[in-house]
Amino acid sequence: MSGHKYKGFPNTGRPVKIDFDVDGNDTPSSDIEVVEEPVKPRYTGVGKGLCFMSFGSGSSGNCAYLGTPRGGILIDAGIREPVKYHRKKKNPERQDVLTLDQAFDALERNGVSPDMVKGVLLTHAHQDHMRCLYPAVTRCKCSVFCTMGVMSQMVQRCRISSRIHDHHVPIFKEIPFRIMDMEITAFETSHDVKSVGFDIEYEGEHFVVATDMGVITERAAYYMSRANYLMIECNYDREMLLHGSYSQMLKDRVMGEKGHLDNEVAANFVAEHYHEGLHYAFLCHLSKDNNTEEIALTTMRQALESRGLSVGDGSNAASQNIRDIQIYALPRYTSSDWFVLA
Numbered sequence: 001m002s003g004h005k006y007k008g009f010p011n012t013g014r015p016v017k018i019d020f021d022v023d024g025n026d027t028p029s030s031d032i033e034v035v036e037e038p039v040k041p042r043y044t045g046v047g048k049g050l051c052f053m054s055f056g057s058g059s060s061g062n063c064a065y066l067g068t069p070r071g072g073i074l075i076d077a078g079i080r081e082p083v084k085y086h087r088k089k090k091n092p093e094r095q096d097v098l099t100l101d102q103a104f105d106a107l108e109r110n111g112v113s114p115d116m117v118k119g120v121l122l123t124h125a126h127q128d129h130m131r132c133l134y135p136a137v138t139r140c141k142c143s144v145f146c147t148m149g150v151m152s153q154m155v156q157r158c159r160i161s162s163r164i165h166d167h168h169v170p171i172f173k174e175i176p177f178r179i180m181d182m183e184i185t186a187f188e189t190s191h192d193v194k195s196v197g198f199d200i201e202y203e204g205e206h207f208v209v210a211t212d213m214g215v216i217t218e219r220a221a222y223y224m225s226r227a228n229y230l231m232i233e234c235n236y237d238r239e240m241l242l243h244g245s246y247s248q249m250l251k252d253r254v255m256g257e258k259g260h261l262d263n264e265v266a267a268n269f270v271a272e273h274y275h276e277g278l279h280y281a282f283l284c285h286l287s288k289d290n291n292t293e294e295i296a297l298t299t300m301r302q303a304l305e306s307r308g309l310s311v312g313d314g315s316n317a318a319s320q321n322i323r324d325i326q327i328y329a330l331p332r333y334t335s336s337d338w339f340v341l342a
Contacts, residue, residue: 049068049202049203049205049340049341049342050066050067050068050202050205050207050229050340050341050342051065051066051067051068051072051110051338051339051340051341052064052065052066052067052207052229052282052336052338052339052341053065053106053107053110053335053336053337053338053339054282054284054330054331054335054336055079055098055102055103055106055335055336056078056079056097056098056331056332056333056334056335057284057285057286057330057331057332058128058285058286058287058288058332058333059128059285059287059288060096060097060128060288060332060333061078061079061080061097061098061128061131061333062076062078062079062128062129062211062284062285063075063076063077063078063079063098063103063132064076064231064330065103065107065112065117066182066200066207067112067116068180068181068182068202070116070180070181071112071115071116071117071118071180072112072116072117072118073117073118073119073120073121073179073182073200074117074119074120074121074136074140075120075121075123075198075209075231076120076121076122076123076129076130077100077120077122077129077130077131077132077133077136077137078126078127078128078129078130078131078132079097079098079099079100079103079131079132080097080098080099080100080131080132081099081100081131081132081135082099082100082101082132082135096333097333098333098334098335099132100132100135100136100139102335103335104139106335110338114139114140114141115140115141117136117140117142118140118142118143118179118180119142119143119144119145119169119179120133120136120137120140120142120143120144120145121145121146121184121198121200121209122144122145122146122150122154123146123150123189123195123196123197123198123209123211123212124150124153124191124193124194124195124196124212125150125151125153125154125157125158125193125194126158126193126212127158129212130154130158130160133154133160133164134160134163134164134167137164137167138167142167143167143168143169144164144167144168144169145169145171145177145179145184146168146170146171146196147170147171147172147173147186147194147196148170149194150193150194150195150196151164151165151168151170152194153193153194171184171186172186173186173187173188173196174186174187174219181202181203182200182201182202183200183201183202184198184199184200184201185198185199185201185223186198187199187219187220187222187223188217188219188220189210189211189212189213189217189220190213190214190215190216190217190220190257190258191212191213191214191258191259192253192258192259195212195213197209197210197211197213197220197223197224199223199226199227202342203342205228205229205341205342206223206226206227206228206229207227207228207229207231207341208223208224208226208227208229208230208231209231210223210224210230210231210232210233211231211232211233211284211285212233212260212285213233213260213261214255214256214257214258214259214260214261215257215261216261216265216269221269221273224269224273225273225275227278228277228278228279228280228341228342229278229279229280229282229341230270230278230280230281230282231282231284231330232261232266232269232270232281232282232283232284233260233261233266233283233284233285234261234262234263234266234267234283234284234285234286234291234296234299234300234329235254235260235261235262235285235286235287235290235291236254236260236262236263236287236290236291237262237263237290237291237292237295237296237299238255238262238263238264240289240290240291240295241254241255241262241287241290244289244290245289246289246290254290260285260287263291263295263296263299263300264299264303266283266299266300267299267300267302267303267304268303270300270303270304271303271304271306271307271309274304274307274309274324274325276324278325279325279326279341280314280325280326280327280328280339280341281300281325281326281327281328282327282328282329282330283296283297283300283327283328283329283330284330286329286330286332288332293329293331296329297327297329300327301327304324304325304327309324309325310322310323310324310325311323311324311325311326311327312325312326312327313326313327313328314326314327314328314337314339
């Protein structure tokens with residue numbers, strides 16, 4: 001049954017912690033303490049907490065922003081490159097996906113300039129997650145944070161400039177690191193390439209990214225279960241996939257342990273591991289061919305309501321804010337709402 005694609009998650013040990021700070025273009029160091037001047041918040045009308053926006057979520061392209069009043073990070077960079085990067089290609093990037101320029105326009109409208117983006121977290125080396133990585137890091141003059149395994153696969157197997165090495169800051173699974181005032185921990189996920197999720201902590205609140213995984217492993221479940229804001233993959237509806245146009249080989253790949261999560265698995269996990277501190281579930285990476293926002297949201301809502309929970313739609317309406325948890329499906333091709341999370 002698809003509902004059994006994750007295992008229990010007894011806490012088998014806290015992660016080892018190594019403190020080093022990365023702020024802007026500074027070099028990571030474990031033995032040098034940098035005294036920083038206070039930075040005046042540059043958001044307009046935004047409180048002290050986390051802000052979030054997605055610029056596309058799915059096999060066509062994935063990219064999101066998470067920030068604090070001091071600045072923030074991009075999570076993946078798989079949307080379209082600026083025109084100057086692909087003008088001469090025989091097959092330009094698909095036109096229904098946002099460009100990097102459009103993503104930064106959306107950030108600018110919310111008070112975030114490129115210099116406030118201090119890094120790109122990369123989950124894995126598939127084109128829909130790293131297509132515009134090099135233009136992003138050069139535009140922001142920032143670093144890309146990924147494991148050595150992800151970097152190796154990206155350079156060897158993907159079409160990307162080898163100069164990306166100049167921007168790489170190696171990270172290690174379950175060893176926390178810092179970007180400004182956010183402590184970030186990468187954890188392994190089960191996919192068909194080297195892949196990680198991220199637990200991003202700010203002032204005691206955890207934003208957890210869990211996408212592109214065929215099963216929820218014990219260690220992934222540990223981090224996901226403590227999220228206050230969970231970005232969880234809801235890739236496919238099982239019945240749509242089984243009766244759809246995909247070849248049997250592709251169906252088996254999607255449903256396999258190194259494929260993707262279906263709606264039921266994601267919904268059951270969130271419902272079974274709900275706690276009072278879980279405020280939002282952002283449903284991400286919905287398949288264009290084998291899922292719809294309505295089906296994914298309905299499956300998640302029914303699982304949560306079966307636990308006696310009230311479910312909001314993430315609209316920030318007064319009637320919705322009193323609900324136990326908010327759910328919101330990230331759009332495939334367009335920007336999401338701008339979320340002030342705390």
